[in-house]
Amino acid sequence: MATQGIRGPGGRSGGRPTLEEVAARAGVGRGTVSRVVNGSPRVSQETRAAVEAAVDELGYVPNRAARALAANRTDAIALVVPEVESRFFAEPYFSDIVRGVGAALDRTEMQLLLTIVGNDRERSRLARYLSGNRVDGVLLVSVHADDPLPELLVQLDIPVVLSGRRSADEPLAWVDADNVAGARGAVAHLISRGRRTIGTITGLLDVYGAQCRLDGYRQALVEAGLDADEGLVAPADFTEEGGRRAMGELLDRRPGLDAVFVASDVMAAGARQVLRERGRTVPGDVALVGFDDSAIAHRMDPPLTSVRWPIEEMGREMTRLLLAEIADRRPAGARGVDDRRRIVLPTELVPRTSS
Numbered sequence: 001m002a003t004q005g006i007r008g009p010g011g012r013s014g015g016r017p018t019l020e021e022v023a024a025r026a027g028v029g030r031g032t033v034s035r036v037v038n039g040s041p042r043v044s045q046e047t048r049a050a051v052e053a054a055v056d057e058l059g060y061v062p063n064r065a066a067r068a069l070a071a072n073r074t075d076a077i078a079l080v081v082p083e084v085e086s087r088f089f090a091e092p093y094f095s096d097i098v099r100g101v102g103a104a105l106d107r108t109e110m111q112l113l114l115t116i117v118g119n120d121r122e123r124s125r126l127a128r129y130l131s132g133n134r135v136d137g138v139l140l141v142s143v144h145a146d147d148p149l150p151e152l153l154v155q156l157d158i159p160v161v162l163s164g165r166r167s168a169d170e171p172l173a174w175v176d177a178d179n180v181a182g183a184r185g186a187v188a189h190l191i192s193r194g195r196r197t198i199g200t201i202t203g204l205l206d207v208y209g210a211q212c213r214l215d216g217y218r219q220a221l222v223e224a225g226l227d228a229d230e231g232l233v234a235p236a237d238f239t240e241e242g243g244r245r246a247m248g249e250l251l252d253r254r255p256g257l258d259a260v261f262v263a264s265d266v267m268a269a270g271a272r273q274v275l276r277e278r279g280r281t282v283p284g285d286v287a288l289v290g291f292d293d294s295a296i297a298h299r300m301d302p303p304l305t306s307v308r309w310p311i312e313e314m315g316r317e318m319t320r321l322l323l324a325e326i327a328d329r330r331p332a333g334a335r336g337v338d339d340r341r342r343i344v345l346p347t348e349l350v351p352r353t354s355s
Contacts, residue, residue, distance in 0.1 A: 138153055
């Protein structure tokens with residue numbers, strides 16, 4: 001007795017759709033479909049759209065276990081944040097990065113593992129975990145100059161992409177914002193408003209981005225013929241309490257200052273509290289500019305002038321680069337310096353009433 005085959009997704013008869021059927025439907029080769037499914041960036045947008053349409057029409061579901069075993073892959077990447085939990089949850093930067101990474105992984109089969117590494121014990125535990133080949137690559141966020149994690153990842157031959165850099169000659173793949181230009185533009189804005197005694201509250205100076213923001217501050221003063229007075233520089237740690245403490249130090253040293261460039265919106269919120277406590281009006285007595293253009297800038301009273309940088313785009317670009325690093329079979333230490341592995345994103349000053 002003849003039997004009628006059950007019609008599967010996309011009108012095919014019986015069983016689950018195969019890679020070859022997706023390739024035939026899209027009019028491309030089997031390897032191209034594999035690259036699209038694996039999230040490789042080395043496919044044109046037109047071809048990617050055709051393959052994704054064929055995947056949707058046929059209801060194709062990759063055999064992840066078989067594919068990972070054959071390719072010695074885990075289909076997982078780790079987003080590692082070497083900071084204490086309190087900073088991770090207080091700083092909007094981190095949630096924006098996570099959103100960007102998630103958006104970039106949406107069309108791939110990759111799983112995302114988020115790990116916060118706030119002390120030596122957690123770092124050792126992460127090292128043991130990564131040495132077991134449990135992820136295909138690592139996105140390393142907020143890296144400090146003396147952090148041993150980048151070298152550990154190179155030793156383990158795990159592809160890695162950094163948000164920011166440890167130095168000007170960073171050898172690993174990275175995505176960064178133009179911190180120097182952003183800070184220089186912020187201080188030039190304050191100078192254009194007639195401010196002449198301009199202080200700055202820096203972030204942690206073992207973070208290269210914080211060094212760059214301080215460099216931009218100094219460059220703007222020199223370009224305007226103003227003194228880069230070290231008494232107007234107060235280091236802090238990217239926290240609100242750090243901003244409070246640094247603002248108090250600046251007012252104690254230079255009570256006549258009339259503007260402050262703050263290297264993050266979170267620190268600017270702390271600085272604003274101290275200015276209010278000391279009887280200084282903003283922007284009447286002291287103009288204030290932050291960096292990040294986060295939700296904090298909108299909520300402050302008055303709303304904070306801030307430097308916007310595309311943090312979600314940074315997360316997306318980091319993920320794109322990491323997928324390319326994973327596809328590159330050469331050892332991590334053998335990839336060398338390549339401008340395609342170094343991306344600088346632009347910044348933009350967003351003026352509001354605090355300045």
